[in-house]
Amino acid sequence: MPTKLSRRDFVRLCAGSAAAISMTGFLAPYMSEAVAAGAPPVIWIQGASCTGCSISLLNTVHPDIKKVLTEVISLRYHPNIMAAAGDLAMQEMFKVAEENKGNFFLVVEGAVPTGADGLYCTVGEEDGHHITFEKLVTTIGKKSKAILSFGTCSAFGGIPATPPNPTNCKAVDQVVKDVPVINVPGCPPHPDWMVGTIAHVLLYGIPEMDTFGRPKMFFSNIIHDNCERRQYFDNGIFAKTFGEPGCMLELGCKGPIAHCDASTRLFNGGVNWCVKSGGVCIGCTEPQFPAWPMYERMAEMPVGPATTVTVDQVGIVLGGLAVAGIGGHLVGNIATGRIGSKKEDVEKEGDS
Numbered sequence: 001m002p003t004k005l006s007r008r009d010f011v012r013l014c015a016g017s018a019a020a021i022s023m024t025g026f027l028a029p030y031m032s033e034a035v036a037a038g039a040p041p042v043i044w045i046q047g048a049s050c051t052g053c054s055i056s057l058l059n060t061v062h063p064d065i066k067k068v069l070t071e072v073i074s075l076r077y078h079p080n081i082m083a084a085a086g087d088l089a090m091q092e093m094f095k096v097a098e099e100n101k102g103n104f105f106l107v108v109e110g111a112v113p114t115g116a117d118g119l120y121c122t123v124g125e126e127d128g129h130h131i132t133f134e135k136l137v138t139t140i141g142k143k144s145k146a147i148l149s150f151g152t153c154s155a156f157g158g159i160p161a162t163p164p165n166p167t168n169c170k171a172v173d174q175v176v177k178d179v180p181v182i183n184v185p186g187c188p189p190h191p192d193w194m195v196g197t198i199a200h201v202l203l204y205g206i207p208e209m210d211t212f213g214r215p216k217m218f219f220s221n222i223i224h225d226n227c228e229r230r231q232y233f234d235n236g237i238f239a240k241t242f243g244e245p246g247c248m249l250e251l252g253c254k255g256p257i258a259h260c261d262a263s264t265r266l267f268n269g270g271v272n273w274c275v276k277s278g279g280v281c282i283g284c285t286e287p288q289f290p291a292w293p294m295y296e297r298m299a300e301m302p303v304g305p306a307t308t309v310t311v312d313q314v315g316i317v318l319g320g321l322a323v324a325g326i327g328g329h330l331v332g333n334i335a336t337g338r339i340g341s342k343k344e345d346v347e348k349e350g351d352s
């Protein structure tokens with residue numbers, strides 16, 4: 001695929017892109033060039049979802065979403081955005097999939113309901129019979145070059161799969177086998193994570209991923225390591241109610257175990273992110289989301305290989321050292337080993 005941007009520079013750009021830089025705007029010429037040269041088309045389908053991921057994509061600011069959809073991504077089917085509807089639209093989707101067998105990317109938004117043979121979510125009709133979303137994902141997915149699971153529902157099951165899960169919703173990679181699946185979680189994902197992942201597969205192929213199938217260029221960082229309230233944490237100052245200054249840990253913040261770069265990339269065109277807006281990080285990019293107490297502090301925190309401590313223990317250590325006048329960052333680093341241990345470390349702890 002013709003491009004003047006090396007993969008290394010691309011990944012560095014994506015990983016380092018901050019609010020001041022329009023990642024999509026920078027990538028647009030390269031992606032337009034690829035699309036003009038015949039890059040694989042993209043089909044976007046929706047199952048058990050709230051459409052929030054699509055809304056987030058529509059928040060792409062530079063360039064505007066119209067340019068992204070018509071020139072930057074060869075998007076050939078999207079149930080909300082396209083003008084056509086019903087059978088006409090479905091037939092076009094099947095046609096694009098058949099004509100580009102093995103050479104198109106399938107974006108899936110939403111979990112896959114598998115209960116009652118998938119009848120909880122039907123997306124059309126064929127020969128007088130329902131087409132279930134489960135069947136659509138399976139048949140179209142198997143023809144694709146790779147599946148991009150956008151949003152935590154699609155990547156890990158998310159809200160629809162939360163117990164008791166009466167529709168038996170599953171993540172896409174639990175339903176479709178033998179096709180590469182790239183998970184881009186988030187509730188919703190940042191537009192850059194979605195456009196950047198599409199750009200990577202169009203220009204360079206499958207990106208490097210972590211153990212949960214997330215592109216490392218967006219999901220390597222621990223929120224807690226780049227949080228503007230980190231100094232409060234290191235000094236043992238914790239907010240007790242919303243609106244107070246202080247670290248939000250006591251109010252349920254999952255920043256110490258959540259992987260994403262929202263604190264440096266910022267949402268809404270570079271304006272805000274979860275903790276900056278006065279909320280907690282709810283860990284929306286993690287497989288456990290949202291099946292954990294959202295606004296209760298975590299009982300345990302990973303502090304390094306083979307070790308977990310209760311949040312109380314962390315608080316006692318931090319509080320004691322802060323009183324002793326030891327510098328905040330030193331306190332935090334000693335006590336936590338930079339608490340944001342990578343997911344791999346957390347998994348090793350679980351194995352040990």
Ligand code: SF4
Pocket residue numbers: 223224225227228229230231233246247248249253254255256275281
């Ligand atoms: S616990 Fe949450 S609010 Fe506190 S420093 Fe970490 S990420 Fe920021």
Ligand code: SF4
Pocket residue numbers: 186187223258259260261262263273274275280281282283284285286
């Ligand atoms: S900071 Fe937390 S809640 Fe916000 S997008 Fe990242 S993981 Fe989700």
